[in-house]
Amino acid sequence: NAGVTxxxxxxxxxxxxSMTLQCAQxxxxxxxxxxRQDPGMGLRLIHYSVGAGIxxxxxxxxxxxxxxxxxxxxxxxxxxxxxxxxxxxxxxSRTLRNEKLFFGSxxxxxxx
Amino acid sequence: xxxxxxHPSTLSVQEGDSAVIKCTYSDSASNYFPWYKQELGKRxxxxxxxxxxxxxxxxQRIAVTLNKTAKHFSLHITETQPEDSAVxxxxxxxxxxxxxxxxxxxxxxxxxxxxxx
Numbered sequence: 001n002a003g004v005t006x007x008x009x010x011x012x013x014x015x016x017x018s019m020t021l022q023c024a025q026x027x028x029x030x031x032x033x034x035x036r037q038d039p040g041m042g043l044r045l046i047h048y049s050v051g052a053g054i055x056x057x058x059x060x061x062x063x064x065x066x067x068x069x070x071x072x073x074x075x076x077x078x079x080x081x082x083x084x085x086x087x088x089x090x091x092x093s094r095t096l097r098n099e100k101l102f103f104g105s106x107x108x109x110x111x112x
Numbered sequence: 113x114x115x116x117x118x119h120p121s122t123l124s125v126q127e128g129d130s131a132v133i134k135c136t137y138s139d140s141a142s143n144y145f146p147w148y149k150q151e152l153g154k155r156x157x158x159x160x161x162x163x164x165x166x167x168x169x170x171x172q173r174i175a176v177t178l179n180k181t182a183k184h185f186s187l188h189i190t191e192t193q194p195e196d197s198a199v200x201x202x203x204x205x206x207x208x209x210x211x212x213x214x215x216x217x218x219x220x221x222x223x224x225x226x227x228x229x
Contacts, residue, residue, distance in 0.1 A: 040121070042201060042221040043156070090155065099144050099205050099217065103155040 002026050006091050006104035013081040013111045021076040021107050023091030030096045032074040036060065036087040037106075043090065049074055050096065081111045114139040116204050118220030126228050131192055133223045135202035136184040144205035145178060145185045150222075151198045159200075160187070189225075197227045 007022045025032065033048035045058030049068040063085060065077040074093075078085060091104040115138040125131045137145075146161035162169045162176045162185065169176050173192075178185040189196055202220040 040221060042118075043219040045217075099146065100158055100161070101146075101148075101156075101217065103157070105155050 004091055004093055004102050004104035006089075006107055008107060009105065010108050011110070013078075013109065015081060015083060015111060017081050018077070018079050019081065021078075021089055021091075021109075023074045023076065023104060024072050025074075025091075025093040025102070026072065027093065027102065028071065029093035029102070030071070032068065032091065032093045033058070033101075034064070034066065034074070034076045035090045035092060037090060038087050046076065046089075083111045085109065086111045114142060114204055114206055114218040116202060116218050116220040118202050118223055120223060121221065122224045122226070124226040124228055125192055127192055127194065129192055131189045131196070131225055133187045133200055133202070133225070134184060135186070135204075135220050136182075137204040137218075138183065139204070139206055140180075140183065142204040142206045145176070146203050146205075146217075147174075147176060147187050148201045148203065148219075149198045150201065156201060192225075192227050194227050194229065197225060199224050 004025045030051050034046040035043040037043050044060050046060055046064050047058055047066040049055045052068050052071050055066050055068055068074055089107045092101045094101050118135045143164035147159050148156040149159045150156040160171050160174050160176050162178050167178055173190050175188045199222045201222045203217050205217045
């Protein structure tokens with residue numbers, strides 16, 4: 001099992017550009033989520049999904065879109081990047097019956 | 113919603129001494145309390161967790177205690193070693209939300225644990 005795989009590891013964008021952060025898991029987890037991590041702020045939930053075709057907003061959803069067409073994949077889209085979106089992004093997954101979260105290795109995003 | 117406060121934000125201890133990190137939560141319905149360790153540049157990883165029907169749980173040098181009445185829980189690391197240096201996050205989960213229609217896990221802001229040689 002590869003676990004939770006995120007790509008890319010690093011990305012630099014200019015203000016206004018769009019991009020997609022990829023997340024895939026091979027553990028057949030129903031639940032997938034995206035967090036952002038900023039210094040002194042801990043981990044804040046952006047969006048989550050409890051299964052294919054179902055997504056919902058977390059604590060800080062503005063500026064981000066998600067979709068869940070398959071159980072394995074949960075991409076995060078930035079439609080028009082802003083400097084405030086400079087952060088480290090983590091994808092995480094788990095089963096619906098167990099709260100233990102498995103994290104991906106993270107994407108460090110800089111928006112200039 | 114749930115609010116998790118974590119203290120201290122930075123903790124420096126001598127190698128071999130004990131370290132204690134404390135968290136408080138606001139929602140009395142929360143019943144699952146995990147602790148994650150994040151080494152520099154790495155992903156958070158679960159190190160220990162506790163449910164509300166248990167007051168204490170140990171795993172070798174680490175232990176977690178829970179006081180439901182006071183709504184606080186703590187991570188204890190004994191005989192600290194250099195590899196314990198990391199950021200530690202506590203979290204609380206409300207079973208009403210986990211898995212059903214919302215995310216139940218709320219994280220604290222983290223504690224940077226520094227082990228001095």
